[in-house]
Amino acid sequence: HEAGNVLALIEAQVQAHPKRAALRVPHTGQTLDYGQLNGRANALAQWLMAQGVTRDQRVGVCMERSAEMVLALLAIMKAGAAYVPMDPDYPPQRLRYFIEDSRTSLLLTHAAARGQLPEVPACRIVDVATLADLPPAHNPGLEIHPEQLAYVIYTSGSTGQPKGAANRHGSLHNRLAWMQAAYQLGPNERVLQKTPFGFDVSVWEFFWPLMTGAELVMAAPGEHRDPARLAALIGETGITTLHFVPSMLQAFVNDGHGADCPSLRRVICSGEALPMELQQQAQRQLPQATLINLYGPTEAAIDVTHWTCQPDDRGNSVPIGRPISATQTYVLDAAMQLAPPGVAGELYLGGVNLARAYLNKPGLTAERFVADPFSGNGQRLYRTGDLVRWREDGQLMYLGRLDHQVKLRGLRIELGEIEAALLAQPSIREAVVVAVDGQRLAAYVSLHQGQRHDEA
Incomplete structure (x- = not known):
């Protein structure tokens, strides 16, 4: 391709x-x-x-x-x-x-x-x-x-x-x-x-x-x-295909809007883990539509793995599936050795889809885009920081992050970026940011001696 x-x-x-x-x-x-x-x-x-x-x-x-x-x-x-x-x-x-x-x-x-x-x-x-x-x-x-x-x-x-x-x-x-x-x-x-x-x-x-x-x-x-406005727009214009981050799909089906969208043929999810309960809820409300779960970081041209949801799927979470064309996925341990099926490891990506680099950041590029030990022709792998495992049937399962990155409503947020912004304030000595309930962020700060909280 x-x-x-x-x-x-x-x-x-x-x-x-x-x-x-x-x-x-x-x-x-x-x-x-x-x-x-x-x-x-x-x-x-x-x-x-x-x-x-x-x-x-x-x-x-x-x-x-x-x-x-x-x-x-x-x-x-x-x-x-x-x-x-x-x-x-x-x-x-x-x-x-x-x-x-x-x-x-x-x-x-x-x-x-x-x-x-x-x-x-x-x-x-x-x-x-x-x-x-x-x-x-x-x-x-x-x-x-x-x-x-x-x-x-x-x-x-x-x-x-x-x-x-x-x-x-x-x-x-x-x-x-x-x-x-x-x-x-x-x-x-x-x-x-x-x-x-x-x-x-x-x-x-x-x-x-x-x-x-x-x-x-x-x-x-x-x-x-706005789920209600979206449903009206889908109905008015006969939309056949659209994307939802799972948290927005949840809001959409919670309000019963799926029933108002008979034109939909494909609902594509990515950006967050798709819970099995939400998959089943969406398929009940949109029986005519195919529900598709895609996965991929911005560093690899949108998506690199795919899974078409099946009505009879079971388990707690929905697979992220198998690699797309001209793309390789490796589950590796800390020594960059292949992890066996069922054992968690970091997901590394290879192939055509990889980005060229981080713009003007050669050090960060070298840290995240590493030499591919499985190809002899100088190819690179991208270290995603995502923890995954192979399911027995050869599908990838997403397990979480290995670092301080979180996803809120599909937004990719490095907690370190927020902590750095807080630490840039002259009154703040220490700062820690955490995700709460997967829905919001909380920041905890300590102030320099002599600073009062109402002054900070």
């Missing part, structure tokens, strides 16, 4: 069906067919190239969910660059760090997000509304190399600073080509884009429908948090 590229597949759909519906944004009333979407993305790509944007350059995107967001992501990749998503919900100091760390010299935004962005002297901020009159253009026709960067997504960092996982076109193509081979998204289907684009689940939500001739439907900003 790794030899192709996703942009070529999207452009093939444009060529074959230019008038087919490509993008619908119900909250703004915008709809674009494949020809319109491609022509506008090409215009923006040509403009980017005229500004000197080149291969592997990082271009920032700070936008709310909108048609402009999709056009910006497509245009940046068509220009040969990698997009860096920057969620306008983040505090300005975090956005500043993203801009500076990724060495982003050009950033695309729109009016809804412009006020959140800090001024960074080395970065030019452009409102895409000022480029709205660009005439539709032809495909730039750049050759996209598999090793070229497609996107950089920042994840929580244990040292107090987020780290940018730099992912390649070959990895993205392998992941999405596998997804299409496995789940066969059809041209008359609709995929809901509701994951904030700073999380890599959003990557398949954007590009899988467009490379297969299906329709991409955008949820309104904030709508991903």
Whole structure:
């Protein structure tokens, strides 16, 4: 799968069906067919190239969910660059760090997000509304190399600073080509884009429908948090495929919304462990839909293992399954020896899907992306920090973390990053952060001598 590229597949759909519906944004009333979407993305790509944007350059995107967001992501990749998503919900100091760390010299935004962005002297901020009159253009026709960067997504960092996982076109193509081979998204289907684009689940939500001739439907900003609004949107637009982190799926089925969504054919879960009880509850409410459990870190192009839930499954937890195409999974002990079936060990990943590196962090890259002892050709393995075991039938079972990283509502949080932020306060001497009930975080601090808690 790794030899192709996703942009070529999207452009093939444009060529074959230019008038087919490509993008619908119900909250703004915008709809674009494949020809319109491609022509506008090409215009923006040509403009980017005229500004000197080149291969592997990082271009920032700070936008709310909108048609402009999709056009910006497509245009940046068509220009040969990698997009860096920057969620306008983040505090300005975090956005500043993203801009500076990724060495982003050009950033695309729109009016809804412009006020959140800090001024960074080395970065030019452009409102895409000022480029709205660009005439539709032809495909730039750049050759996209598999090793070229497609996107950089920042994840929580244990040292107090987020780290940018730099992912390649070959990895993205392998992941999405596998997804299409496995789940066969059809041209008359609709995929809901509701994951904030700073999380890599959003990557398949954007590009899988467009490379297969299906329709991409955008949820309104904030709508991903509201089960009732989501159910209404699914019903109104006939969504066939969407993603839930398990905690949101729990809220969705607890309120009985599954019964309102007869169009759903696939419900894809990832981001947290999927409890067996929730699987059974969801399958009772959505008997017509296939429930799929995927697993993968941001450092390996979205997902690397898959499991299709079976109605007669038993046990406490749902497997994360087997590796996708061109991907290897190893369960290793502390000496990097293979753990036998049933014995817990750390999950290591190999193959095409691995990210190129952490951006501008060679030390951290060398620590997490290690030499593969099982291949003689200089390949690497990624150490996930996840504790897993092989089940007797050859499926992987997720057991938990080996470090201080936690998942809350699908958000990957390094407790060390929060502790570092607390310790940066002059009044705080020591800080410990823990996850409570899997639902919230609690911080315990001790103050420097002479400081009172009400002053801290």
